[in-house]
Amino acid sequence: MDVRLWTFILVGLSFALYIGVAIRSRAGSTKDFYVAGTGVSPLANGMATAADWMSAASFISMAGLISFMGYDGSVYLMGWTGGYVLLAMLLAPYLRKFGAYTVPEFVGERYYSQVARVVAVACAIFVSFTYVSGQMRGVGIVFSRFLEVDVTVGVIIGMGIVFFYAVLGGMKGITYTQVAQYCVLIFAYMVPALFLAVMLSGTPIPQLGFGGADPESGVFLLDKLDGLHRELGFTAYTDGTKSTIDVFFITAALMVGTAGLPHVIIRFYTVPRVRDARVSVGWALLFIAVLYTTAPAVAVFARTNLLDTVAGQPYEAMPEWFSKWEDTGLITFEDKDGDGNIRYVGDADANELTIDRDIMVLANPEISRLPNWVVGLVAAGGLAAALSTAAGLLLVISSAISHDLLKRALKPDISEKGELLAARISAAFAVVVAGLLGINPPGFVAQTVAFAFGLAASSFFPVIILGTFTRSMNREGAIAGMLSGITFTAAYIIHFRFVNPAADSPANWWFGISPEGIGTVGMLINFAVALTVSKFTSAPPASVRELVDRIRVPGGTG
Amino acid sequence: MPHPNPYWARNLRYLTILLAIWFAVSFGCGILFADALNAIRIPGTGFKLGFWFAQQGSIYVFVVLIFVYARLMNRLDRECGVAEE
Numbered sequence: 001m002d003v004r005l006w007t008f009i010l011v012g013l014s015f016a017l018y019i020g021v022a023i024r025s026r027a028g029s030t031k032d033f034y035v036a037g038t039g040v041s042p043l044a045n046g047m048a049t050a051a052d053w054m055s056a057a058s059f060i061s062m063a064g065l066i067s068f069m070g071y072d073g074s075v076y077l078m079g080w081t082g083g084y085v086l087l088a089m090l091l092a093p094y095l096r097k098f099g100a101y102t103v104p105e106f107v108g109e110r111y112y113s114q115v116a117r118v119v120a121v122a123c124a125i126f127v128s129f130t131y132v133s134g135q136m137r138g139v140g141i142v143f144s145r146f147l148e149v150d151v152t153v154g155v156i157i158g159m160g161i162v163f164f165y166a167v168l169g170g171m172k173g174i175t176y177t178q179v180a181q182y183c184v185l186i187f188a189y190m191v192p193a194l195f196l197a198v199m200l201s202g203t204p205i206p207q208l209g210f211g212g213a214d215p216e217s218g219v220f221l222l223d224k225l226d227g228l229h230r231e232l233g234f235t236a237y238t239d240g241t242k243s244t245i246d247v248f249f250i251t252a253a254l255m256v257g258t259a260g261l262p263h264v265i266i267r268f269y270t271v272p273r274v275r276d277a278r279v280s281v282g283w284a285l286l287f288i289a290v291l292y293t294t295a296p297a298v299a300v301f302a303r304t305n306l307l308d309t310v311a312g313q314p315y316e317a318m319p320e321w322f323s324k325w326e327d328t329g330l331i332t333f334e335d336k337d338g339d340g341n342i343r344y345v346g347d348a349d350a351n352e353l354t355i356d357r358d359i360m361v362l363a364n365p366e367i368s369r370l371p372n373w374v375v376g377l378v379a380a381g382g383l384a385a386a387l388s389t390a391a392g393l394l395l396v397i398s399s400a401i402s403h404d405l406l407k408r409a410l411k412p413d414i415s416e417k418g419e420l421l422a423a424r425i426s427a428a429f430a431v432v433v434a435g436l437l438g439i440n441p442p443g444f445v446a447q448t449v450a451f452a453f454g455l456a457a458s459s460f461f462p463v464i465i466l467g468t469f470t471r472s473m474n475r476e477g478a479i480a481g482m483l484s485g486i487t488f489t490a491a492y493i494i495h496f497r498f499v500n501p502a503a504d505s506p507a508n509w510w511f512g513i514s515p516e517g518i519g520t521v522g523m524l525i526n527f528a529v530a531l532t533v534s535k536f537t538s539a540p541p542a543s544v545r546e547l548v549d550r551i552r553v554p555g556g557t558g
Numbered sequence: 559m560p561h562p563n564p565y566w567a568r569n570l571r572y573l574t575i576l577l578a579i580w581f582a583v584s585f586g587c588g589i590l591f592a593d594a595l596n597a598i599r600i601p602g603t604g605f606k607l608g609f610w611f612a613q614q615g616s617i618y619v620f621v622v623l624i625f626v627y628a629r630l631m632n633r634l635d636r637e638c639g640v641a642e643e
Contacts, residue, residue: 082616085580085620089573090573208603248585251585273642278632293617293618552565
């Protein structure tokens with residue numbers, strides 16, 4: 001059977017599975033809709049969190065990015081996993097004890113302020129929309145490349161599926177479909193990785209094969225790759241080109257941003273008890289780590305294969321996948337010296353080949369000539385990753401609108417049924433907006449990822465920490481902290497990414513910190529401003545101090 | 559002066575120790591001292607130690623840290639009589 005047929009079958013089967021799961025887990029109440037009735041087991045929640053967290057970017061782009069960045073790619077590996085340690089120790093147990101439905105709800109109650117709540121709602125909605133448009137685009141790419149349908153049709157099909165289970169089942173439907181999606185995506189990621197590990201290093205475990213040797217020559221893969229890189233004029237794979245301070249700040253911003261992302265935080269509201277929240281973060285990171293420790297191995301295998309297949313080879317001899325990706329414009333070859341051979345080198349003026357980093361994982365099975373069904377499986381996995389993350393984000397948007405704005409701020413006397421209907425309508429609205437953003441992506445989608453993490457790091461993280469670990473932090477301090485952190489971070493990113501992109505280089509950055517890493521500075525500013533302002537303004541009321549004491553100790557969660 | 563809430567004081571002590579390890583394996587071994595550690599190789603593999611911490615080791619340690627914290631806190635919950643049913 002050919003690749004296209006396999007892809008249709010595997011994608012179709014996986015979609016049927018998600019719909020089947022969704023029908024079995026419909027939401028009957030707002031508690032079901034927002035937090036799955038707080039009845040999810042820690043293990044299932046861990047799996048759902050892993051699928052929620054691992055987006056199209058983790059599945060499709062990350063290994064490719066690392067394979068082009070080498071050591072510098074470590075910022076994503078450490079940054080997108082280390083945040084879970086912060087989450088487990090500093091956030092999840094206390095937020096679970098507090099027992100809210102959303103992140104803005106915690107901010108509003110702890111800081112006894114509607115202003116703080118609304119600022120938090122605005123941050124949550126902005127961060128989530130930024131993120132979700134990227135997911136919808138990932139769906140479109142997979143459809144257009146593997147099923148050869150138009151990107152628009154692909155996005156509409158994806159929207160239809162998400163619409164079905166997010167609107168019908170809310171958090172309950174999302175949670176159990178995410179469990180299924182985790183299984184699909186991790187299987188789809190591991191199968192080609194195992195094939196590659198056996199082919200390149202003679203061991204089936206990618207994490208070991210990564211440090212292993214070529215079975216024929218006995219040369220270690222990493223040494224071989226460093227050698228090839230030097231020959232072609234790239235920086236050695238295991239060295240980086242980024243400065244140490246920049247790597248430090250980017251890693252910190254991604255870690256803190258991860259811990260501050262609302263769609264990740266609310267997952268830990270769904271388990272029954274505080275102790276379940278703690279251990280559930282552990283399960284989540286374990287399931288994430290399976291993919292995140294495999295990705296750098298895949299990166300090395302892919303890079304080695306790519307260099308072996310294309311560098312210095314005649315253009316005429318390129319296999320079929322090469323021309324297919326050329327059709328999509330994601331690979332371009334320009335024969336500058338006219339000799340018909342592909343010169344792929346570090347020097348930009350002499351280099352003749354441009355490869356989009358995003359295609360590495362998708363193209364990998366074809367580059368390595370794996371069986372057709374593996375290619376179809378990777379397509380189904382990429383869709384699982386994109387859809388599961390999109391659904392989690394859409395739920396944050398819908399609950400921010402129906403619960404935080406409508407129920408808590410505008411219309412407190414709304415009935416349970418009315419709120420559930422409002423939640424469904426706002427979820428439907430969010431799906432449509434996200435789909436439109438996916439079909440017509442604003443040119444800055446890729447650039448705004450730095451925004452999402454920077455904003456989460458510089459807004460939510462400090463106020464939640466201060467709200468739990470100090471009893472004296474007050475309304476004024478929290479609002480001043482959030483606003484100053486966000487404003488600083490946003491101004492820095494907007495300046496270098498949108499207003500004056502020509503100046504976006506290490507020479508002009510403050511202390512050599514890139515816009516990706518500036519969220520760390522924004523977070524420090526937030527902490528400093530909040531602590532200073534709270535010293536000079538009135539202390540929070542006694543009821544809030546009691547609330548903090550209650551949050552710190554488990555017991556009595558409902 | 560003894561902390562008014564012994565449960566919270568113990569929790570803070572666990573946090574300090576575990577987060578120090580968290581910082582040491584990632585920001586320490588994986589970033590600040592990566593170049594120095596790269597002079598060492600993990601025997602029998604192609605891994606330079608700093609590179610390995612940055613792309614593998616730190617992640618394994620993160621997972622272990624969370625499970626250790628969860629266990630320590632479960633024990634503390636029972637000792638202080640605040641464990642949940």
